[in-house]
Amino acid sequence: MEEGDRSWEDMEMDCLFIIFSKLGLDDLSTSIPFVCHSWSAAARHPFSWRILNFRSIDFMPWSSFASRFKALFHVSKFSFSGFIKLAIRRSEGFAGELWLPPLASVEDLILASEGCPKLRKLALPGLTLKEETQIPILLSKWKELRLLELESKPSNFSQLVVKISQNCIHFIELKMPNSAINKDDVLAMHKYLPKLRSLDLSRAYLPKKELLLIAEGCRELQRLCVKNCVGFEEDEEVKRKACKIETFECEGSKMIHEGGFGMDECDDLYVDVI
Incomplete structure (x- = not known):
């Protein structure tokens, strides 16, 4: 690396928030946090969880995402209801978009109404x-x-x-x-x-x-x-x-x-x- 060059891990947090908020929630939860310490911190920041789009993820218990999540976080069970609770908790009320998948229940929506008061887009x-x-x-x-x-x-x-x-x-x-x-x-x-x-x-x-x-x-x-x-x-x-x-x-x-x-x-x- 030439003098004056900066590595990805040295990027400003604001830039990371913008980039990470556009990633899928699967990458945000199971890939990005394990790259380096700065990326892990940015991936956990509520600004990275402003877009909660659950529609591109396979939440079936036998899916590759479920298997990867369980392995990384050392949990024995995986469910959509558990993951949406995690996502809403990570957003800390800053989420502006919520895109719910077909398997979502009205209980999930009630949870979102309490934890995502600033929604601008809802599907x-x-x-x-x-x-x-x-x-x-x-x-x-x-x-x-x-x-x-x-x-x-x-x-x-x-x-x-x-x-x-x-x-x-x-x-x-x-x-x-x-x-x-x-x-x-x-x-x-x-x-x-x-x-x-x-x-x-x-x-x-x-x-x-x-x-x-x-x-x-x-x-x-x-x-x-x-x-x-x-x-x-x-x-x-x-x-x-x-x-x-x-x-x-x-x-x-x-x-x-x-x-x-x-x-x-x-x-x-x-x-x-x-």
Whole structure:
């Protein structure tokens, strides 16, 4: 090493925090801490745990990550519930993003609502009807929430957006693919999410009349993604209504379901089969 050169272990802590916060939680917990003392200290700092994305890790007990974790930390059992407790504890309340995997439970979400009060981005897995009833209550704890991603529209969607309106004054982005969107849903967005800037309803059942209502009533929308939807085609009326939206994505959307029936005539049938 030439004179004046610096090794990786001599990097400023602030730089390490920025780099480590962008790594996967698997590397942050089982690789980085074992490189050197300075990296170990940085990997344990809460600033390195600001993005809690659990979706890229295999949490099955027989996975390579589970085996490596048990070996390094000398524990006999490994579980997702145990790892999320570790991650939330390491973040010390500084986490700004939480991306939960399909195996997460509502108990994990309750834990996050207590340990991650500064969340700005939250992605939830599919939930049962019973679990959905707790989401509006939990959302009221995240005052700084800006983005919410749902696997599909919850049964209590209207109640959910009311809570967002009352408690999350910075909320601007909703991702809710694979949903059946009706007029009441759109009117709820108009009334309770007037500052919405980005809306993702890809792969949804979205009739043309509801799409036009969104384009007309969500006046601050800068991005609307309705790719691969069923219920409308990009005709001249749709283009005209959507022209004010900076980014309008509707590739792959069509009027007719693959089964061959017209959506405007068979709404209830479609809702039953999706």
